[in-house]
Amino acid sequence: GAGVSQSPSNKVTEKGKDVELRCDPISGHTALYWYRQSLGQGLEFLIYFQGNSAPDKSGLPSDRFSAERTGGSVSTLTIQRTQQEDSAVYLCASSPSGGALTGELFFGEGSRLTVL
Amino acid sequence: GQSLEQPSEVTAVEGAIVQMNCTYQTSGFYGLSWYQQHDGGAPTFLSYNALDGLEETGRFSSFLSRSDSYGYLLLQELQMKDSASYFCAATNQAGTALIFGKGTTLSVSS
Numbered sequence: 001g002a003g004v005s006q007s008p009s010n011k012v013t014e015k016g017k018d019v020e021l022r023c024d025p026i027s028g029h030t031a032l033y034w035y036r037q038s039l040g041q042g043l044e045f046l047i048y049f050q051g052n053s054a055p056d057k058s059g060l061p062s063d064r065f066s067a068e069r070t071g072g073s074v075s076t077l078t079i080q081r082t083q084q085e086d087s088a089v090y091l092c093a094s095s096p097s098g099g100a101l102t103g104e105l106f107f108g109e110g111s112r113l114t115v116l
Numbered sequence: 117g118q119s120l121e122q123p124s125e126v127t128a129v130e131g132a133i134v135q136m137n138c139t140y141q142t143s144g145f146y147g148l149s150w151y152q153q154h155d156g157g158a159p160t161f162l163s164y165n166a167l168d169g170l171e172e173t174g175r176f177s178s179f180l181s182r183s184d185s186y187g188y189l190l191l192q193e194l195q196m197k198d199s200a201s202y203f204c205a206a207t208n209q210a211g212t213a214l215i216f217g218k219g220t221t222l223s224v225s226s
Contacts (some may be wrong), residue, residue, distance in 0.1 A: 043205075045216075058210075075173065091158070103166075104161045105159075
């Protein structure tokens, strides 16, 4: 597609369950980012992938959070043993190489996670 | 650390001009970006200032002063559709990602 695609758009889960969120970046974009946005808050950086380089995981809030990117394209964010405070919108963005240095990221519509 | 401060809310009427401010503290600075986000939507890029001064794109202008660690987004001829949240963002020290402010919610009334 033309834009960043995320699935599912909505996910309701029970506390303690694992969830996987998927992101399809814009074709040709080598950089991929995950952010978390809690209600009424700004965007919190989680993780960054650039090509085949080691990801920048400095924003992951705990070891329950992990992400992978296969073949330099699709990415999956996994949250294990979900907690109620994990409820948020998880946004994926992509950019050409060095996107953060040009200030322009292309965001998807996000996956809204609700943990009951 | 890095932080960006924005007023939480601004209200204005159609046809007016509104300025939304952003002050930042960063370890290393590349430039300041602005994003618009409508309720339930994706953040969309508006502008980027790497150098001091004013950048204009249609009804939107963005300003940066590196010496003051300050920038603003100026919207002219406000329309109802401009009601949204506006975020400023700066590149993190590693140069790998953008760090965002908490955003300013703009409400435009008729």
